Amino acid sequence: MLRIENLRKTFSGNERERITAVSDVSFKVEAGQLFTLLGPSGCGKTTTLRCIAGLEHPDSGKITIDGADVFDDTTGVLVPAYRRAIGMVFQSYAIWPHMTVRENVEFPLTVVARRHRLAAKGRTRLVNEALELMGMGAYAQRPSTALSGGQQQRLALARAIVGKPKLLLLDEPLSNLDAKLRERMRFEIKRLQTELGVTAIYVTHDQGEALALSDEIAIMRDGVIVQQGNPNDIYNQPGSDFVADFIGSANLVFGTCQVAGRVGELIEVELEGGVRASGSATCDLAEGDPVVLVVRPESVKTTPLAEGERAPEGQLIGTVRARIFLGESVDLLVETLGRELRIRVPADSAPYRPNSSVALDISSRRGLVLRDDRTLSLSNKVEDELGLATA
Ligand SMILES: Nc1ncnc2c1ncn2[C@@H]1O[C@H](COP(=O)(O)OP(=O)(O)O)[C@@H](O)[C@H]1O
Ligand SMILES: [Mg+2]
Structure with missing residues (x-):
C-alpha cells in the first residue's frame, strides 16, 4: 500500500550548516495496517510524515502510494498534496477557528482538484457520515472554538476521514489530551481505523501508545529506523539498549559475559555485586565481554525482607524508594547496585x-x-565525574 525507499530530507539551518531531519528511511506498509513511527523528539517522525503527505519536498528517495509513484527524485515525479488521497491529523489539530464544526469537516472536500469536486449534496452526505462516525453529529453547527479538547480531537479525525482517504496520517494525535482521555481516544482511533479499513501511519513518542495500537512499529533515532517489527518482537527482542530503554520501562543492569555463546543462546552473566543471572544473547558474545542485561519490571521475583534479614544466596538486596499504583499492579522503584530498578508486583501482594x-x-x-556499547562512554563519564579526564 505504501512504500518508502531511501527517503532523505535536509533543511537549511542558519549560516551554511544543513540539518538532516531524515537521513535514510525505508519501509513498507501493507493495506489496512496501522504502522507506527516511534522515537524521541527530533528524530524525524513529523518530517517523514510530511514527506508522505506531500507537504515537504524530499531531497531524494522514492514514495509509492497504492502502486503509484508520488515522489521519485530519479524521474522527477512530485504529485501535489491534494492529489495524494491522504487524510491527516496534525499534532496541533489545525482547526480553523472562524468556521463551524461542519465547515471545518467540509473544507477538504472543497479543495480537491476542480474536476473531482463533488456537488453540494454529495458533500453534505459525506460530512454527515464523518460527523456521525466520530459521535459529533450534535455539534455540527457549533463554532469550532466552543469545543473541549476531546471534541476538537474528534473534529480533527472527522475532517481527516471525510474524503475517504486511502491513507490516514496521524501526527501525535493524542499529545494534547489529558491522560484519561488519551487512553480512551487511543481505542477510538483503533476502532475508527479498523472499521474504515484504512491504512494508517501513526507518529508518537509514547511507547505505550505504540504497543497498544500498532500492527507494526518502526523505531527512529537521528533520522534513521533502528528497528522494525511487531509490538511483541520490539518489546521482547529489542536489538539495542537504545530500543530496550526506550520501549517499556526496561531495567538495564551491567555485567560481564561468563561463557562465550552465540546469538539466541542462554548466556550466563555476572552482574555488578557478584550476582549471577542468565538471559538470551542478542548477538554472539565472548567470555569477558561487557554486557547489559535487560530485565523487564514484571520478570523480577520480589520478596519482602524483615529488618536485618539477608537476601537468599544469588539474589540482590534492595530498598523500596517509591510505589506507583497502576490499578491491577504496583510498580516499585527499588534502589540496588547504586541505581533504581523498576519492579512490577500484583496490587494485592504484601505491602512494600x-x-x-x-x-x-x-x-x-x-x-x-x-553487548554493552556504552562501556566506553560510561567509563569516560565516570572519569569526568572523578576529575580524572583532565588529569
Ligand atoms: N522546517 C524546518 N526547518 C529546519 N529544521 C527543521 C524543520 N523541520 C524539522 N526540522 C529539524 O529536523 C529534525 C527532525 O524534526 P521532526 O521531523 O519534527 O522530528 P520529530 O517529529 O521526530 O520530533 C529536528 O532537528 C528539527 O529541528
Ligand atoms: Mg513531531
Whole structure:
C-alpha cells in the first residue's frame, strides 16, 4: 500500500550548516495496517510524515502510494498534496477557528482538484457520515472554538476521514489530551481505523501508545529506523539498549559475559555485586565481554525482607524508594547496585513499605543480554565525574 525507499530530507539551518531531519528511511506498509513511527523528539517522525503527505519536498528517495509513484527524485515525479488521497491529523489539530464544526469537516472536500469536486449534496452526505462516525453529529453547527479538547480531537479525525482517504496520517494525535482521555481516544482511533479499513501511519513518542495500537512499529533515532517489527518482537527482542530503554520501562543492569555463546543462546552473566543471572544473547558474545542485561519490571521475583534479614544466596538486596499504583499492579522503584530498578508486583501482594528491604531474584532467564556499547562512554563519564579526564 505504501512504500518508502531511501527517503532523505535536509533543511537549511542558519549560516551554511544543513540539518538532516531524515537521513535514510525505508519501509513498507501493507493495506489496512496501522504502522507506527516511534522515537524521541527530533528524530524525524513529523518530517517523514510530511514527506508522505506531500507537504515537504524530499531531497531524494522514492514514495509509492497504492502502486503509484508520488515522489521519485530519479524521474522527477512530485504529485501535489491534494492529489495524494491522504487524510491527516496534525499534532496541533489545525482547526480553523472562524468556521463551524461542519465547515471545518467540509473544507477538504472543497479543495480537491476542480474536476473531482463533488456537488453540494454529495458533500453534505459525506460530512454527515464523518460527523456521525466520530459521535459529533450534535455539534455540527457549533463554532469550532466552543469545543473541549476531546471534541476538537474528534473534529480533527472527522475532517481527516471525510474524503475517504486511502491513507490516514496521524501526527501525535493524542499529545494534547489529558491522560484519561488519551487512553480512551487511543481505542477510538483503533476502532475508527479498523472499521474504515484504512491504512494508517501513526507518529508518537509514547511507547505505550505504540504497543497498544500498532500492527507494526518502526523505531527512529537521528533520522534513521533502528528497528522494525511487531509490538511483541520490539518489546521482547529489542536489538539495542537504545530500543530496550526506550520501549517499556526496561531495567538495564551491567555485567560481564561468563561463557562465550552465540546469538539466541542462554548466556550466563555476572552482574555488578557478584550476582549471577542468565538471559538470551542478542548477538554472539565472548567470555569477558561487557554486557547489559535487560530485565523487564514484571520478570523480577520480589520478596519482602524483615529488618536485618539477608537476601537468599544469588539474589540482590534492595530498598523500596517509591510505589506507583497502576490499578491491577504496583510498580516499585527499588534502589540496588547504586541505581533504581523498576519492579512490577500484583496490587494485592504484601505491602512494600517505602524504605523497607526486599530480595530481588533477577535470575529468571527471561532477560536479554546485549553487548554493552556504552562501556566506553560510561567509563569516560565516570572519569569526568572523578576529575580524572583532565588529569
Ligand atoms: N522546517 C524546518 N526547518 C529546519 N529544521 C527543521 C524543520 N523541520 C524539522 N526540522 C529539524 O529536523 C529534525 C527532525 O524534526 P521532526 O521531523 O519534527 O522530528 P520529530 O517529529 O521526530 O520530533 C529536528 O532537528 C528539527 O529541528
Ligand atoms: Mg513531531
